[in-house]
Amino acid sequence: MTSTALRGRAWKLLEMVTTPLLPSDYLDLVSPLRAGADLRGRIEAVHPETSDAATVVIRPGRGWRGHTAGQYVRIGVDVDGVRLWRAYSITSPTNRQDGRVTITVKAIPDGKVSNHLVRRAKPGTLIQLDQPTGDFVLPQAKPAKVLYLTAGSGITPVMGMLRDTEFDDVVMVHCAPQPQDVIFRNELHDLVADKKLRLTEVHTDTDGMLDIARLDELVPDWAERETWACGPAGLLDAAEKHWSEHGVPERLHTERFRPSIVVAGDGGEVTFSATGKTVDADGATPLLDIGEEAGVLMPSGCRMGICFGCITPLKAGAVRDLRTGEITEAEAGVLIQTCVSAAAGPCDIDR
Numbered sequence: 001m002t003s004t005a006l007r008g009r010a011w012k013l014l015e016m017v018t019t020p021l022l023p024s025d026y027l028d029l030v031s032p033l034r035a036g037a038d039l040r041g042r043i044e045a046v047h048p049e050t051s052d053a054a055t056v057v058i059r060p061g062r063g064w065r066g067h068t069a070g071q072y073v074r075i076g077v078d079v080d081g082v083r084l085w086r087a088y089s090i091t092s093p094t095n096r097q098d099g100r101v102t103i104t105v106k107a108i109p110d111g112k113v114s115n116h117l118v119r120r121a122k123p124g125t126l127i128q129l130d131q132p133t134g135d136f137v138l139p140q141a142k143p144a145k146v147l148y149l150t151a152g153s154g155i156t157p158v159m160g161m162l163r164d165t166e167f168d169d170v171v172m173v174h175c176a177p178q179p180q181d182v183i184f185r186n187e188l189h190d191l192v193a194d195k196k197l198r199l200t201e202v203h204t205d206t207d208g209m210l211d212i213a214r215l216d217e218l219v220p221d222w223a224e225r226e227t228w229a230c231g232p233a234g235l236l237d238a239a240e241k242h243w244s245e246h247g248v249p250e251r252l253h254t255e256r257f258r259p260s261i262v263v264a265g266d267g268g269e270v271t272f273s274a275t276g277k278t279v280d281a282d283g284a285t286p287l288l289d290i291g292e293e294a295g296v297l298m299p300s301g302c303r304m305g306i307c308f309g310c311i312t313p314l315k316a317g318a319v320r321d322l323r324t325g326e327i328t329e330a331e332a333g334v335l336i337q338t339c340v341s342a343a344a345g346p347c348d349i350d351r
Contacts, residue, residue: 039063041075043125044100046117049183053106053153054118055091060101060129067132069094069164070157070228070255073103074301074309076128079116083128084292085309086113087302089157089255090132093164104183106153112292133307136228136255138165143226147219149239151175151210151231157255158228159184166196171219175202175210175231212238223248230255256304268346272296273315275351281343286322287312288338296351298338305340312338317347 041058048054058075067073072089088103107118136157146167148158155174162170176182182201191197200218202210212235215222223246229239236254243252267283270290275297281290288310291298301309305323318329319341327344328336338349 039129039131041101041127041129043121043127044123046121046123049104050106050181052118053104053183055102055104056117056121058101058103058127058129059099064101064129065131067094067101068137069161070137071132071134071160072157072302073101073132074130074307075103077113077116077121079112082295082297084113085128085300087304087307089160091156091160091163093160095164104153104156104159106183130301134255136230136253137161138228139226142167145169145221145225146171147222147225147227148172148174149215149227149229149231149235151235153183154229154231154235154255154257155183157230159187161228162191162197170196171198171200171225173200173202173210173215173218175204175235177205178203210235212242215242223251226251226253228253228255230257266345268317268343270343270346271316271348272351273348283320283342283344284322285342286339287319287336287341287343287349290343291338291349291351298351300339303339305337308337310338311335313350315348315350318344319347320344 039061041060041064043056044059045057046054047057067090070089072087074085074087076083076085088105090101091104092100092102105114105117107115138161142165146169148161148170150158150172151174158172172188174182174188179185179201182188188197188199192199204210219225227239227243229236229252233256236256239252240249240254243249267281269278270281270287271278272291272294277294277296279290279294281287288298288300288303299310299312301307303310312335314328314330314334314336316330318327319336320327320343322340322342328334328341330347
């Protein structure tokens with residue numbers, strides 16, 4: 001009998017002994033980051049960055065394939081007994097010597113996962129991981145001049161780029177309410193001192209929101225620069241319009257953490273038929289959030305309409321796409337993205 005056949009027979013015997021669990025379940029308990037297991041990570045440290053942001057250091061399992069600077073990763077975190085998935089930009093360089101990766105999380109009001117990671121996560125905690133993804137990345141051929149235009153936590157993917165790749169001429173314009181709210185501020189100013197970055201901070205509590213036309217003053221040669229912008233929808237909408245009006249839209253690369261939202265529908269009673277729960281919903285809140293608040297186990301991913309991790313059957317009623325205003329009505333086999341869909345009247349979601 002070959003060694004392969006012997007291993008197969010031994011594995012079947014183990015399955016009989018360990019039923020109803022599988023041998024792999026016990027291996028997962030002993031070595032959860034092993035090759036061949038579902039991809040997981042272990043939180044090794046949580047470092048505060050500001051009063052409401054922290055960097056989480058993660059040791060990924062052996063199946064981790066590595067990332068490209070600027071990409072994000074979906075992580076699954078158990079919060080109060082419920083596994084919730086969120087997407088966060090990777091802020092570590094691609095060549096970090098210890099093989100760890102970092103995400104930097106800003107706690108948002110009522111954000112279950114973000115507040116858990118910033119304020120409650122402990123070293124040793126296991127989390128689920130997906131492979132990194134996203135096309136908000138640097139090109140292989142280095143641009144001669146670069147501009148990073150960021151606001152708030154929009155600095156996180158850009159920080160991954162700054163740590164990963166040096167350029168001869170790099171400018172950053174970053175917006176935050178006050179100096180103490182600037183994530184990575186000390187590191188950014190170290191780069192400035194080393195003449196590796198030119199930085200302009202716009203403190204919106206005192207300076208007001210950034211008028212995109214001020215770029216003519218802040219970065220006179222902005223139109224000549226390859227630009228990566230990440231931040232609130234208003235900033236990105238203004239940037240896209242500005243670059244287009246000046247005939248250089250191809251030089252602007254954007255990353256949106258939340259979809260642009262148009263005028264929503266009227267809302268209505270939402271039934272989650274699989275769990276028997278019924279709740280009232282307005283026409284502006286994504287059905288994913290409505291379900292989670294009601295205690296319904298909702299699949300999710302990027303939460304901005306890109307990854308399709310939240311796809312769910314619509315059994316009855318109608319929903320409105322928060323990005324386009326388009327109405328989708330229930331019919332046989334119709335699926336909706338709950339992260340960018342709101343109730344447009346009474347509806348029934350198969351969850």
